[in-house]
Amino acid sequence: MATGRVVRTADRTIGSRQLAALLPADVLARPGYRALADAVRTLILDGRVALHVRLPAERELAEAVGASRATVTGAYDLLRESGYVRSRRGSGTWTELPDGHRPVGAHALLGAGGYSADGEPGVDLAIAAMGAPQGCLADAFAWAAPRLPRLARDPGYHPFGLPDLRSAVADRFTRRGLPTRPEQILVTAGAQQAFSLVVGLLCGPGDRVVTENPTYANALDALRHARLRTGSIAVSDAGWDMEIAESTLRQTVPRLAYVIPDFHNPTGVLMPPEQRLRLLAATRATGTWLVVDETIADIALDVPAPAPLASLAPRGGADHVITIGSLSKTHWGGLRVGWIRATAKMITELTAVRVSADMTGSVLDQLVALPLLDGLDRELPARLAQLRIQREALVQALRRHTPEWSWQVPPGGLSLWVDLGEPVSSALAERAAAAGVHIGRGARFGVDPGTFEHRLRIPYTLPADRLDEGIHRLATAFHDGIPLPSSVDRPYWVA
Numbered sequence: 320m321a322t323g324r325v326v327r328t329a330d331r332t333i334g335s336r337q338l339a340a341l342l343p344a345d346v347l348a349r350p351g352y353r354a355l356a357d358a359v360r361t362l363i364l365d366g367r368v369a370l371h372v373r374l375p376a377e378r379e380l381a382e383a384v385g386a387s388r389a390t391v392t393g394a395y396d397l398l399r400e401s402g403y404v405r406s407r408r409g410s411g412t413w414t415e416l417p418d419g420h421r422p423v424g425a426h427a428l429l430g431a432g433g434y435s436a437d438g439e440p441g442v443d444l445a446i447a448a449m450g451a452p453q454g455c456l457a458d459a460f461a462w463a464a465p466r467l468p469r470l471a472r473d474p475g476y477h478p479f480g481l482p483d484l485r486s487a488v489a490d491r492f493t494r495r496g497l498p499t500r501p502e503q504i505l506v507t508a509g510a511q512q513a514f515s516l517v518v519g520l521l522c523g524p525g526d527r528v529v530t531e532n533p534t535y536a537n538a539l540d541a542l543r544h545a546r547l548r549t550g551s552i553a554v555s556d557a558g559w560d561m562e563i564a565e566s567t568l569r570q571t572v573p574r575l576a577y578v579i580p581d582f583h584n585p586t587g588v589l590m591p592p593e594q595r596l597r598l599l600a601a602t603r604a605t606g607t608w609l610v611v612d613e614t615i616a617d618i619a620l621d622v623p624a625p626a627p628l629a630s631l632a633p634r635g636g637a638d639h640v641i642t643i644g645s646l647s648k649t650h651w652g653g654l655r656v657g658w659i660r661a662t663a664k665m666i667t668e669l670t671a672v673r674v675s676a677d678m679t680g681s682v683l684d685q686l687v688a689l690p691l692l693d694g695l696d697r698e699l700p701a702r703l704a705q706l707r708i709q710r711e712a713l714v715q716a717l718r719r720h721t722p723e724w725s726w727q728v729p730p731g732g733l734s735l736w737v738d739l740g741e742p743v744s745s746a747l748a749e750r751a752a753a754a755g756v757h758i759g760r761g762a763r764f765g766v767d768p769g770t771f772e773h774r775l776r777i778p779y780t781l782p783a784d785r786l787d788e789g790i791h792r793l794a795t796a797f798h799d800g801i802p803l804p805s806s807v808d809r810p811y812w813v814a
Contacts, residue, residue, distance in 0.1 A: 331371060335375035338375055343769035346358045356394040359398060360401070372414050373411045373413050374412045374414065403416070441755040444793075446780070462689075471682075475682050478670050479504075480685060487693065489660075510644060513643040513644075513645070521574060528547045529568065529573040531551065533585055533765050533774075551766040552567055558594075561598070573605070582618055582732030584732065585759070586729070588729065608641060610642075615732050617648070618649070641659060645657030713779040714726075734779065737776075747760070758777065759775065759776040
């Protein structure tokens, strides 16, 4: 059975059975050389097979997948031609990336950044984040400028974060119903660094972790790169099946569980209070660290913003809960300010890990974050109103251009989890790229390879006219069947 782990063995070799276990079922059922090459290439791009790892010998892989040796030879030849493997006589075949190719996940952060095949400007539907609020960021920098000279008198190293910002984050948790002291806060360079620090401290190679499925793609990357064994709890349009979640936790006893209970990414569903209580109890009973990602918790469009999950625990019952968040979704991803909320002891241990990586965060970014955090409750309503308008614009565009697709309008968050009705997500993402549209294919959010091929994540973070243009191009690619780029000429960009 396929697993979500990245293969990165001590001797940099992946066995034939290991590789076969990662291949999609349809490839194993009918192993043609092109399909095999595409599947291995996707595993490399998704980070499930690490770079500079030796692949199995052709005869061994042929036996493991039930194919002829000629099929595997043809697949390896295609991978060599496209730059995804290199071979050297006597040393085998090794994975790599083509010259100039971006690493896993990087293309999503760089945006569509280009043009369609006919020269039209691109539309980026991959990044679920908005630009900075008009005027807000400039005002924050103006506020910070006269205060920076005082801070510049010291060396500038604040590994825990600026004291004033730690206090501000703690105060916000307290106002939201979770009493917090400044010593329970570590300021980080965004929520992704926060999560990576937690994983680095609490987990070792081979440890078992549990995530929702689907879940945030970059969190999955962090778990794979840490060489962890990933189990999953299914999240559907109806939400979480808590009985299965509790059973999974009891049976696997994972070291860590990662959840996004507030407007879940990518489905947008909101975990009800009774399920939060059950999750708290289940993770406490199994001794599992519960990491709660609150990055989107403030993007509440149709319901009140939820209280922190840890606030529902009885007194002393949330010491195993670690909460992470950032200003990336409420304000701007270019402002690298996030945080971790945990016990004071845990914060000290996490800071020791942080120092070994980057010493400290940007003082200027943290100083700018202070007035932004202070004014969040005043500025956020206008931001949410804009998102409601854009969400409706996306819904209308989908109804107009792709009425055969289906979706649920989430009560918050930044995107729709769209059902295409057929498993063509990755192929459509390829076609869309040729039309200048970058989109998050469903498989990017799945724990196991080849899953969610009938889904696309489509954010409503662009202006209405750009959303309509992007959906129009997607619909054209879906209905008219823009020819797929060849496996040699074009890689699968990873969203």
